[in-house]
Amino acid sequence: MKKAALTLAIALSLTGLTACQTQTSIEQSTIEMTDQNLAFQQFSQSFIDDLWLESPTWALYSGFHQYDGVLKVPNEQARQASLDFVSKQSALLTHFDKDSLTPGLLTDYRLIENLIGQMRWDIETFKSWQWDPTNYNVSGGFAQIINENFAPLDQRLASVLSRMENVPAYYAAARENISHPTLEHTQLAIMQNEGAFSVFNNDLLDQVIASELTNEQKVLFVTRFNKATIAINEHIDWLKALEAKLDKEGARSFRIGETLYEQKFTYDIQAGMSGKALYEKAIEDKNRVQAEMTKITEKLWPTNFDTPMPKDNKVAIKQLIDKLSVKHVKRDDFVDEVRAQIPELIAFVNEKDLVTLDPNKPLIVRETPAYMRGYAGASISAPGPYEKSGNTYYNVTPLDGMNDESAESYLREYNHWILQVLNIHEAIPGHYTQLVYSNESPSLIKSLFGNGAMVEGWAVYTERMMLEEGYGNFEPEMWLMYYKWNLRVICNTILDYGIQVKGMTEAEALDLMINEAFQQQAEAQGKWRRATLSQVQLTSYYSGYREIYDFREEYKALKGEDFDLKAFHEEFLSYGSAPVKYIRELMLHK
Incomplete structure (x- = not known):
């Protein structure tokens, strides 16, 4: 690399005015490349910020806690919002010249490109939100907030309080989405949702009672806790009835076939x-x-x-x-x-x-x-x-x-x-x-x-x-x-x-x-x-x-x-x- 740069410098020094013009052109190109890289770095951060707004639970698992109190209801409106996000980010990506990006930033470009392509494919083509009931389980996000000491307990309990509000609507949307599922995923969903009560239990209520939350917050917490546990139990009962029906009448095959397999593999x-x-x-x-x-x-x-x-x-x-x-x-x-x-x-x-x-x-x-x-x-x-x-x-x-x-x-x-x-x-x-x-x-x-x-x-x-x-x-x-x-x-x-x-x-x-x-x-x-x-x-x-x-x-x-x-x-x-x-x-x- 150093030898190539030196050769170029010697060549430019021997070509008079034309060389100066070429050098100016090279400098301009360098500026444009630098601008492209800086702009892409700014885009990358903006992309992450927008993604966390779009996927608050993913943000929570990643350690970004600004949206811990948000539980998205997985309905048609939410899926459309995801597709709108994908379309917006895809359009923004087209503004960058991949050849102008450094190797490290080009890799980031490819990762973002793959991610948004995967998001669209999962919603529109793979559609696991229809046939895989294990997609619907609120336990993990709540457990992450309760068990990880990333903030004072009262602050985390306040996030739990806010997040619990949407649990009934969450499971209602899940049942609306689930259509012709596999028996195997239905059975696993039952077991994992039953495990939710290792999170929603009396120990959590004891923590709330001993906390510095206001009396109003504590009362609201108990109300939402009860509604959440009722919603989880209702969903488990619904899944068990669905399991019996699938077992009797037949279910979708868990095998996805060659076309979907190769797409998912990619x-x-x-x-x-x-x-x-x-x-x-x-x-x-x-x-x-x-x-x-x-x-x-x-x-x-x-x-x-x-x-x-x-x-x-x-x-x-x-x-x-x-x-x-x-x-x-x-x-x-x-x-x-x-x-x-x-x-x-x-x-x-x-x-x-x-x-x-x-x-x-x-x-x-x-x-x-x-x-x-x-x-x-x-x-x-x-x-x-x-x-x-x-x-x-x-x-x-x-x-x-x-x-x-x-x-x-x-x-x-x-x-x-x-x-x-x-x-x-x-x-x-x-x-x-x-x-x-x-x-x-x-x-x-x-x-x-x-x-x-x-x-x-x-x-x-x-x-x-x-x-x-x-x-x-x-x-x-x-x-x-x-x-x-x-x-x-x-x-x-x-x-x-x-x-x-x-x-x-x-x-x-x-x-x-x-x-x-x-x-x-x-x-x-x-x-x-x-x-x-x-x-x-x-x-x-x-x-x-x-x-x-x-x-x-x-x-x-x-x-x-x-x-x-x-x-x-x-x-x-x-x-x-x-x-x-x-x-x-x-x-x-x-």
């Missing part, structure tokens, strides 16, 4: 390839990983069995995994064991100097709140970039609701080795670490509108990276279980595309997960359930992982002896949660 994953292409890539990787597992099984077989190894490699792998999986934590100690492993992971990352961890950003392991259960056994709830110092919660679902057989199957799935891999993925240096860095990105756009494939891909990438750096002391059992876990990531893609597009049956799905990915029965059944309730999201793990790992190897070859793993990680993470393909562009062309 918006959600932003991977630069089709869903079908990723599916085919996953099948190839499945075969490769199974071959690696065969090698380890051949090595470990003589020390674990007195009988000859079966000729069918998959049978042998499954038998070895089944034997090793009896080593697991006790049922009642599951959440406590997760909590105990976090300091060990922190110590390893610091010792190996893999990435800088901020000790001032708390990570709290907790039991998954009731209103969040029924979807995943472990998850991260992270603060948004507006409240970077807020708590990050590692939600772990206890096994209380399982019978003994299911609990044992679950514990074998999350055995001694895989539980460690899970904690790497969810916590250190996976989701928790990435989301802390994302909040520090100078681009609010990249932090707020994160790409799921990058977020999940990073967590999956760290699993292998940690083992490569010596976590687990290169124990073959750890690598075998890692490959089993990684095979699950790969098969998530095969499963998701197979179910949603190719019509894979439950029997075929269970066979894939149990006999090809060596999962326990309980885990396989849980994944089938999840695959019927979501679309595309299950592909994000594999898609992002392959992109990140392949890019790291490309970058390592490019840098040669100058490659530094920690520096790579920290620069990669500095770009927020942008799609991997855009981070690659930024790191290669900076």
Whole structure:
């Protein structure tokens, strides 16, 4: 770059008046480019401001609390307001010359463009607001206000008071919207709305009574609280009646088909390839990983069995995994064991100097709140970039609701080795670490509108990276279980595309997960359930992982002896949660 600039300067100095005119033209162009970048930065902030007004609950989850007291009623008027927002922002985007934007701002442009396109598509084409009753649940927003200490309690209770006003209208609109839903989403909506009473309970009323709210506010609070709980119960009863009707008369299929799947894949994953292409890539990787597992099984077989190894490699792998999986934590100690492993992971990352961890950003392991259960056994709830110092919660679902057989199957799935891999993925240096860095990105756009494939891909990438750096002391059992876990990531893609597009049956799905990915029965059944309730999201793990790992190897070859793993990680993470393909562009062309 410096050499090119110097050559241009010499050329201009030798061309007299014409050079001066050219130089003036170049300076004018530079001014125009600067103006474009400044204008786009101003637009980006205006876009965020308008979006929070349009989506106040999203703002709340992101840590922007100006509209905490607003609960939008999801009716036709609200959908039209969303479409008006999309049209306005689309028109404003056309004013910018993409070629004049810096690479970082061009990435922000693409993220905004994708987001508003996705919003329109969801309302007009996908229409999940009609067939997915899980879209309607007020619990999360209220829980966020009540449980997070971002402001004095009285101030937060005042927001709850204001927000409760629209709860009855909210559920009335939900019932007006729901048309020919799937049975599976209806059943989940019942369970999750029943979990609302872990938020709307006597503890909340006790807090109100003890607060500094005025007597008038307290009376109004109790009135609205009662109306809200009645509305939730009415909605649950309505959903149960709907469930019975759907069960008897038939329901919409949860399968969305190829056209909608590819459209959703484009918006959600932003991977630069089709869903079908990723599916085919996953099948190839499945075969490769199974071959690696065969090698380890051949090595470990003589020390674990007195009988000859079966000729069918998959049978042998499954038998070895089944034997090793009896080593697991006790049922009642599951959440406590997760909590105990976090300091060990922190110590390893610091010792190996893999990435800088901020000790001032708390990570709290907790039991998954009731209103969040029924979807995943472990998850991260992270603060948004507006409240970077807020708590990050590692939600772990206890096994209380399982019978003994299911609990044992679950514990074998999350055995001694895989539980460690899970904690790497969810916590250190996976989701928790990435989301802390994302909040520090100078681009609010990249932090707020994160790409799921990058977020999940990073967590999956760290699993292998940690083992490569010596976590687990290169124990073959750890690598075998890692490959089993990684095979699950790969098969998530095969499963998701197979179910949603190719019509894979439950029997075929269970066979894939149990006999090809060596999962326990309980885990396989849980994944089938999840695959019927979501679309595309299950592909994000594999898609992002392959992109990140392949890019790291490309970058390592490019840098040669100058490659530094920690520096790579920290620069990669500095770009927020942008799609991997855009981070690659930024790191290669900076």
